[in-house]
Amino acid sequence: MIRRGLLLPLVGLLFLSLGCAAAPPQKDYTAFRAANPRSILVIPVVNNTTNVEAPGLFLSTIPIPVAERGYYVFPVNMVKRVLEDEGLSDPDLVHMADTGRLCNLFGADSVLYVSIEAWTAQYMVITTQVTVEFDYVMKDGKTGDTIWKEHKRVVYAPQQQSGGSPLAALVAATVQAAVTKAAPNYMPLARQANDEVINTPGVGLPAGPYHPKYGESPNSLK
């Protein structure tokens, strides 16, 4: 009798922990739902790397996936230029500015802050490994509170050709490295990072008002 009483809760606990382990990580979207933004102001990104082209390249990849998720996205280049005219040409300053004030300036519901944490090409003997890493934070214009955030790191190393002679594979890899060296190809990586961050069920950006799935649980994204 006593044994049984002990065993049942134990079994229950086991199930609980199993359940936890199996479930994908999920975010608390309470604040996001309360804010219920229709529009997102994407401001120039903070660059914590030494690559000078990274901010421009990243900024050009972000409007499409965010808008496709169902939000009105303010024209990023126009916003950048207008901020510059307001004396905010340094992205660090823009990121430090009051969220409410930024939103008032543009009539935006929310602001998306992105910082670039890594943007590197590591050259190895016959290949190149390219790494990008971004930090995304979305804040509500009315309260200034963070309503969504994500962090993403994507690493890419070109694969060697399979088949053919080892020499051919070596040559192919060398060519690939040379091409990557001349112009490390970050664009697809930035696109991939954005896509995963925005569209991953349970952690991504909930569907916005222009998306057919607007209002559905973010845990069943897509």
Next chain:
Amino acid sequence: MTARRPSLLLLAALAATAAAGCAPRTAYLWGDYDSVLYAHYANPQNSERYLERLGQIVQKAEVEKDRMPPGLYAEYGYALFEAGRLDEAITYYKREREEWEESRVFMDKMIRNTQRLKENRPGPPPGGNLPPPAGATPGIAPAGEAK
């Protein structure tokens, strides 16, 4: 300068493959908007090309009005503004405002500012470091002309 060429070429090639390949249907007709923006950042002095390419995207998207990307009319309007074509800029700001209620506050401001600039300085382009495209430079006029 020469170092930039391969990266641009690569980007263009990539955009082409992406467009030809498995590209899923998007809600909006973006064209090569991201590549155009990036090319503008990589090579900011070529603002005529930027204006022209943006104009082409606008023109293509107008074929299916309900797939006009948010922000595109305004982005194009601002490029026109920077080229000193204030009347056309206002036209496109108004289109953005009509299409997207979320843009109203911002577009109202930009329209007001542009009109003020027009009144104060009839003829010359707005401030900034862009030379005025002398009245007759039809070469850069994109097809998406304001009526």
